[in-house]
Amino acid sequence: MMSTLKSKILVVATDLFQTRGINSTGVDTIVAVAGTTKMTLYKYFISKENLILEVLKKGHDDFQSWLSEQLNTNSKKPSEKLLKLFEFIEEWVTSPNFRGMGFIKASAEFPNEESPVHQLSAEQSREFRQYICSLATDANIKDAEGLALQLSLLFEGAVQAEQMKRGSGAMKYAKKASKILIDGALSD
């Protein structure tokens, strides 16, 4: 099991990275807020970059498992899952705990394609798109990849908008747009 201190550091770093930016958050700040010391942080994470990568992994895994569980327990038909996708995403975005999507901000702060942080961000974005694609394939969509890309654009755009201004209501319109695109693709 994961040490409570390690997981505390991960939680605090996730929050600080989102609210202050990754490069603007020093490890001194992280350990101060987490109520521990640098020695402990460097015991669990070999470097700040390693910490960033673990924060990204945890954030993505948490989101993906939450989302797929919501979809699996609340829908049966594949097309229903697809249509309910943005319902749950909206729920997630409008929850008070929402701080943004890790890989979107990380890729902006680490634009160099050779950076491990950038590479992980790109991989997570691809993974999410593939998950949508699998939903579309199950729902017998003809151009599943095309629809998945379009929906992921709406998703990333709305998250971006919500990161820029909390309570923007962007996801409500993304949901409407997704319904139009999905309905269109279903009748192709």
Place this chain on the structure above:
Amino acid sequence: MMSTLKSKILVVATDLFQTRGINSTGVDTIVAVAGTTKMTLYKYFISKENLILEVLKKGHDDFQSWLSEQLNTNSKKPSEKLLKLFEFIEEWVTSPNFRGMGFIKASAEFPNEESPVHQLSAEQSREFRQYICSLATDANIKDAEGLALQLSLLFEGAVQAEQMKRGSGAMKYAKKASKILIDGALSD
């Protein structure tokens, strides 16, 4: 008229901010690439933050004037402008000079809503959306604001995707999606 050195610094900073990140680019690097010195930079810009703001302003103004000129010279009917919007945006994104949209990255690196950089980013995002909204209003779209928001989400999502991976082709699918959404809104 603007000094050639000042404009050179702006051009270099724009490029470095996009390719390496804003916080990861020091003023020493900027002046070295621009072939000048720090003393000159601080003659034209009172601080790095001031330079960032001017870089953002120039980038946004350049894009907006280029886009509206393209639309005005190539289309007559308002609805035509709306439909051609993503044609030109795709052209802009796929041009070899494309380095990303300034305000999208800047808002990620400066998440604090009180930061002047964040505020300018948010304002530019709003301005762009309002421009789309004016196109939609001219084309007699019923819910012009709603469509404008949806199109801007597609736009920001596709730019985000393209920043993450050059040559992703995301804008091609954004263009298709925009056509579906616009056609739907026109027939409402």
Place this chain on the structure above:
DNA sequence: GTATATATATACAGGTCTGTATATATATTT
């Protein structure tokens, strides 16, 4: 109670960053 693992406290080395101070050079103008 002694040994062992874990966490703390503190200091610091070496680097980078922004912004300024000081002195010199190069043009342009009169």
Place this chain on the structure above:
DNA sequence: AAATATATATACAGACCTGTATATATATAC
């Protein structure tokens, strides 16, 4: 040629950053 504006060269102060070294404290296990 002298005066003025503009650019350069260089050094540095003060702050912050990551990562480590050293010594101490606390808790669990045997």
